Amino acid sequence: MICAKCGEPKAHRSHSRGVLDWFYKRFQMIPYRCRACKARFYTYRSGATSGLRTSEERKIIELRRRLKWKNSKKVVAVYSVAAVIAAAILFYVVTRPPE
Numbered sequence: 001m002i003c004a005k006c007g008e009p010k011a012h013r014s015h016s017r018g019v020l021d022w023f024y025k026r027f028q029m030i031p032y033r034c035r036a037c038k039a040r041f042y043t044y045r046s047g048a049t050s051g052l053r054t055s056e057e058r059k060i061i062e063l064r065r066r067l068k069w070k071n072s073k074k075v076v077a078v079y080s081v082a083a084v085i086a087a088a089i090l091f092y093v094v095t096r097p098p099e
């Protein structure tokens, strides 16, 4: 992470503490601390487009997003198949001729 104050790529995640951190977290913003100038600043959790991300970080964020989407597609496919099977069973039960 690139420092918002001095521009060095030496910022790291900072521990959350206090009401202000809690407040920022509601808006998906997390605190970072710079090892070079000791400045503390906030940035969006998954802000790949924020100019403060190094190219490696952007790559990692992009990869995580792709994997997350891939998993979501799998879940949607499984639920679709289950819904079709449930509909088929329901159709069979409803249209069964009375004995």
Ligand SMILES: [Zn+2]
Pocket: 003, 004, 005, 006, 007, 008, 034, 035, 036, 037, 038, 039
């Ligand atoms: Zn700094």
